[in-house]
Amino acid sequence: MTALHQAAAGAVYDRGYRPYTGPRGGRSESTLALWRLSVRRALGLRRSWRQKVFPWSLLGLATIPAIVNVGVGWAIRNNPVEMADFAFITYREYVGVSTILILFVALTAPDVVCPDRAQRVLPLLFSRPLTGVDYVVAKVGAIAFIVFGFSFLPQVVLFVGQMLVNKDGALSYFTDHAEVLWQVPISVALLAIYYAAIGVALASLTDRRIVGGVAILGTAFVTTAVGGILVDASQGDGSPLAWISIFFVPLDLRDLVFLGHLHPVDSGLSGVNGGGLIAILAYSGFLLAAIAVLLYRYREVDL
Amino acid sequence: MQLASSPPMLRAAGLTMTYPNGVVALSGLTVDVPPGSVGLVGANGAGKTTLFRLMLGLMRPTQGVLEVAGHRVDADPIAVRSRLGYMPEHDCLPLDQTAADVVSSFGELAGLPARAARQRASDVLDLVGLDEARFRPVGGFSTGMRQRTKLAQALVADPELVLLDEPTAGLDPLGREEMLELVGRLNGFGISAILATHLLDDVQRVCQNVVMVDRGHLVLAGPIDQLMQTTGYMRVEVGGRDDAVAVLAQALAAKDVSTTPVDAHHIDVDTQVHGDVTFDIVRDAVADLGLRLYAVSTRHRSLDDVFLQEAYR
Numbered sequence: 001m002t003a004l005h006q007a008a009a010g011a012v013y014d015r016g017y018r019p020y021t022g023p024r025g026g027r028s029e030s031t032l033a034l035w036r037l038s039v040r041r042a043l044g045l046r047r048s049w050r051q052k053v054f055p056w057s058l059l060g061l062a063t064i065p066a067i068v069n070v071g072v073g074w075a076i077r078n079n080p081v082e083m084a085d086f087a088f089i090t091y092r093e094y095v096g097v098s099t100i101l102i103l104f105v106a107l108t109a110p111d112v113v114c115p116d117r118a119q120r121v122l123p124l125l126f127s128r129p130l131t132g133v134d135y136v137v138a139k140v141g142a143i144a145f146i147v148f149g150f151s152f153l154p155q156v157v158l159f160v161g162q163m164l165v166n167k168d169g170a171l172s173y174f175t176d177h178a179e180v181l182w183q184v185p186i187s188v189a190l191l192a193i194y195y196a197a198i199g200v201a202l203a204s205l206t207d208r209r210i211v212g213g214v215a216i217l218g219t220a221f222v223t224t225a226v227g228g229i230l231v232d233a234s235q236g237d238g239s240p241l242a243w244i245s246i247f248f249v250p251l252d253l254r255d256l257v258f259l260g261h262l263h264p265v266d267s268g269l270s271g272v273n274g275g276g277l278i279a280i281l282a283y284s285g286f287l288l289a290a291i292a293v294l295l296y297r298y299r300e301v302d303l
Numbered sequence: 304m305q306l307a308s309s310p311p312m313l314r315a316a317g318l319t320m321t322y323p324n325g326v327v328a329l330s331g332l333t334v335d336v337p338p339g340s341v342g343l344v345g346a347n348g349a350g351k352t353t354l355f356r357l358m359l360g361l362m363r364p365t366q367g368v369l370e371v372a373g374h375r376v377d378a379d380p381i382a383v384r385s386r387l388g389y390m391p392e393h394d395c396l397p398l399d400q401t402a403a404d405v406v407s408s409f410g411e412l413a414g415l416p417a418r419a420a421r422q423r424a425s426d427v428l429d430l431v432g433l434d435e436a437r438f439r440p441v442g443g444f445s446t447g448m449r450q451r452t453k454l455a456q457a458l459v460a461d462p463e464l465v466l467l468d469e470p471t472a473g474l475d476p477l478g479r480e481e482m483l484e485l486v487g488r489l490n491g492f493g494i495s496a497i498l499a500t501h502l503l504d505d506v507q508r509v510c511q512n513v514v515m516v517d518r519g520h521l522v523l524a525g526p527i528d529q530l531m532q533t534t535g536y537m538r539v540e541v542g543g544r545d546d547a548v549a550v551l552a553q554a555l556a557a558k559d560v561s562t563t564p565v566d567a568h569h570i571d572v573d574t575q576v577h578g579d580v581t582f583d584i585v586r587d588a589v590a591d592l593g594l595r596l597y598a599v600s601t602r603h604r605s606l607d608d609v610f611l612q613e614a615y616r
Contacts, residue, residue: 017430017492020423020461025414027381033411046404120395124456127359127389127466128412129381300361 031134034125038142042108055146058104062097063154065089070161077167091180092258094155095187096251101147101195102220109143109199110212118207122301132298136200140294144196151188155180187254194250194287201290204297220247231268238275242268243282252279310373311335312464312495313358318367320353320519328353330519332367336497340490342506342527343499344610345516351499354516355466359384372463385414388457388465388494392472396452398442402433405441406455413460420459427455431485447478454485464495471505483509503606515610523609530609536573538565539585543595554588568597 025033044051069088116122125135159180166173202219203212227245231238243249245268252275255263262270262279269275313336320329329350343351356362358371360380369376372386396405403424410420428437431451436444441452450470457465470486471479487509489496498510506513507527515522523530541547548570552562555572560581563571574581582599589596 017488018426019493020415020419022419023416024385024460025416026385029414030412033408033414033417036417037408037411047399115397115399119397120391120393121397123391124389124395124409125412126361127384127387128409129385129414130412131381 027129027131027134030129031138034130034135034138035141035145038112038139039145042112042142042146054107055104058100059150059153062100062150063157065094065097066154066158066161069158070165073162074165077165089158091155091158091177091184092187092254094158095151095184095191095254095258097151097154101151101191102217102247104150105143105147105195105199106213106216106220108146109196109216110203110206110209112139112142113200113203114207114209114212117204122298126301132295132300135298136291136294140193140196140200140291142196143200144192147195148188148192151192152185155184155188159184183258187250187257190253190257190283191250194283195247197287197290197294198246201293201297204294224248227268234271236271238267238269238271240269240272240275240278242272243278246286249279249282249286252276253283256280310337311370312338312372313341313497314368314370315354316368318354318357318369319365320350320357320362321365327519329357329364329516332516332519332521334514334521334524336514336524337512338495339512340486340496340498340510342503342510342513342606343497343516344501344503344506344513344606345522346501348518349516350519351516352468353519355389355468355499358466359387359389385460386463388460388462390453390457390465390467390470392469394449396441396449396456399440401438401440402428402444402448402452402455403437405452406459409456410459415460423459423461424455427458428452430458431455432481446473447475447481450474450478450482451485454482458489458494462494464497465489467496467498469500469502470498471500471502479505503610507606513606517610527606530606536563536571536575537581537585537599537601539570539572539589539596540568540598541570541589541594541596542568543593547592547594550592551585551588551594554592555584558584558588560584574601 040046043055044053065088072088116125126132159177162177163170163173198219199216202215203209206212206215223244223246227239227242227248230241230244233239243252248268252262252267252269255261255267256276256279262275264270267275267279269279272278313334315332315334318329318332319327321327332350332354343354345351353362357364357369358376360376360383363377371383374382374386376383400408403421406428407417407420407424410423411417413420415423425434425437428434431454433448433451433455436448441449444452450473454467454470457467467486471482474482483505486496486498490511496510498506500506511526511528512524513527513530514524539551541551544550545567548564548567551570552564555562560577561573563573565571572581572585577584585599586596
C-alpha cells in the first residue's frame with residue numbers, strides 16, 4: 001500500500017505524552033492568572049447567560065445617568081446660555097452611585113471566594129505557586145478592578161459626551177474640567193479598593209454565597225441606618241460617630257479629593273471638629289481590618 | 304533509610320511534626336525516596352496527609368529537614384510547588400465549570416501561559432480519557448470522571464512529581480483498573496509519583512518502591528521487589544514418616560534455619576537469613592533424614608503481610 005493510500009484509509013496515532021518545554025511563570029504570574037480567572041468569573045465570562053445578566057445589567061444601569069446627561073445636553077445645546085451647562089449629575093456625585101456598586105459587590109464578592117472554600121478548591125489553589133497573600137491580592141484586586149471599571153467607565157462616557165455636545169467646543173469643555181481627570185480616577189480607586197476589601201472580607205467568613213451576599217447587604221443597611229440615626233440626633237451639627245456608616249466612608253474621601261473638605265450636606269462628619277481626619281482614619285481602619293481578616297482566613301488551608 | 308542510589312526525589316531527615324494540640328503526626332521520619340512511582344502506605348492517621356502538607360510547604364515541620372526535587376521546602380516552598388502536581392482525595396473541583404476550563408485554569412495557576420495551558424489541558428484530558436467530555440460541566444461527571452479530571456489538573460503543568468492521595472477511592476472495579484493503569488504509565492512519561500493509600504494491592508501493582516508509615520513513624524522503606532524477596536519464605540511438603548515435619552524442623556533449626564510447621568505434611572521455611580542457599584539446606588536435610596520431598600514452593604508475602612509484621616512486631 002502506498003503512502004497515499006495509507007493516508008486516505010486513515011490511521012490512528014497514539015500521541016502519547018508530550019512534556020511541556022515552554023516558559024513557566026512564578027508567583028506573580030500565578031497571582032495574575034488567579035486575578036484574571038476571578039475577573040472572568042465575576043463578569044460571567046465563559047459562563048451561562050444567566051451569570052452574565054446581573055453584572056452587565058448593573059453596568060448598564062450605572063451608565064444610564066451619563067447617557068441621560070449627555071442626551072439632554074445634546075437636546076438643549078441651542079437653548080439660552082443658562083441652560084447650556086446643564087448637569088443632571090456631577091462628576092463628584094457620579095462617584096457615589098454606591099447603591100449599585102454595593103449591590104454588585106454583594107453579588108460578586110461571595111461568588112469569587114465562597115465556592116473555593118465550599119467546594120474545597122483551596123487546597124488545589126495552594127498547591128500551586130501561590131500564597132495566602134497572593135490569593136487575597138488576586139481576589140480583592142479582581143473585585144476592585146471591576147468596581148473601578150463600573151464606576152469609571154460611565155464617567156468617561158459622561159466626560160466624552162459632554163465634550164462633544166458642549167456649545168463652546170470640546171477643547172473648551174476639556175480645559176474647564178481638566179481637574180476631574182485626576183479627581184475621578186483617584187476617588188474611584190479609593191472607593192473600589194475599599195468596597196472590594198470589605199466585601200471580600202465579609203464573604204470570606206462564610207462558605208455560602210447567599211450568606212455572604214446577605215452579610216454584605218445587611219452590614220451596609222444596618223450601619224447606614226445607625227449612622228443616619230446618629231446624624232439625625234445631632235440636629236445638623238454632624239456626629240463624630242457617623243463613620244459607622246461603613247459603606248459611606250469612601251464618599252467622605254471622595255469629597256476631600258473633589259472639594260478639599262467634607263460636603264456640608266452629604267457628610268455626617270461635616271461640622272465635627274477634625275471630621276476630615278476622622279474620615280481618613282475610619283477609611284484606613286476599616287480597610288486594614290478587612291485585610292487583616294482576609295489574611296487570617298487564608299493563612300493556611302487544610303488538605 | 305535509603306531506597307536507592309539515584310538522587311532522591313524526596314529526602315526527609317529527622318522530620319517531626321507536632322500540631323499545636325500536641326498530636327505528633329510525624330516523628331523523626333528519615334527516608335530518601337528515589338524518582339519513580341512510590342507507594343506511601345499507612346492506616347488512617349499514619350501521617351500521610353501531614354507529609355503531603357509538609358511537601359507542599361503548607362506547614363513548617365517542628366523539626367527536621369525536607370527536600371523535594373532537590374529543593375528545601377522550608378527555604379523555597381514556591382519553587383517546590385512549581386514542580387509538583389497534587390491530586391487530593393476529596394472532591395475539590397469547581398462544579399460549574401467544564402473540565403477543559405478547570406484543567407486549563409489550573410495550568411495557568413501553575414504558571415503556564417494561557418494559550419499553552421489550554422493546549423496542555425486538551426492533551427492531558429485526552430490522556431486521561433476525557434477528550435469527549437471536556438466541554439461538559441464537572442458537576443455532571445461520575446466519580447470516575449471526576450477522579451480523572453483531578454489527575455488531569457495535577458498533570459497539566461508537566462510536574463516532576465505528582466502527589467496522589469487515594470486516587471482509587473470511591474471508584475468501581477473498572478474505574479479502579481483504569482486509574483491504576485494511568486498511574487502506572489506516569490513513570491514512563493518522566494513523572495515521579497507518590498501514591499498515598501491504605502490499599503496495598505494498588506501499591507504492589509503500580510509502584511517500584513514503598514514507604515510504610517504508622518502513627519508517624521517510619522515502618523519500612525525499600526524497593527518492593529527486594530522487600531518481597533527478603534521477607535519471603537518457602538513452603539515445603541514432606542512425607543515418609545509420621546513425624547516428618549517435626550524432625551525436619553529440628554534438623555533445620557540445627558542449621559540456623561527457622562521454620563513454622565503448618566500441618567502434618569507442610570512446613571514453612573524462612574529464607575531471610577540464608578537466601579537461595581536455604582533451598583540447598585532443605586534438600587540436604589530431607590536427604591539426610593530419608594524423608595520424601597513432595598513439593599517446594601517459593602512463597603512471597605503480600606505487602607499486607609510485610610506491613611502487619613513490621614508495624615506490630
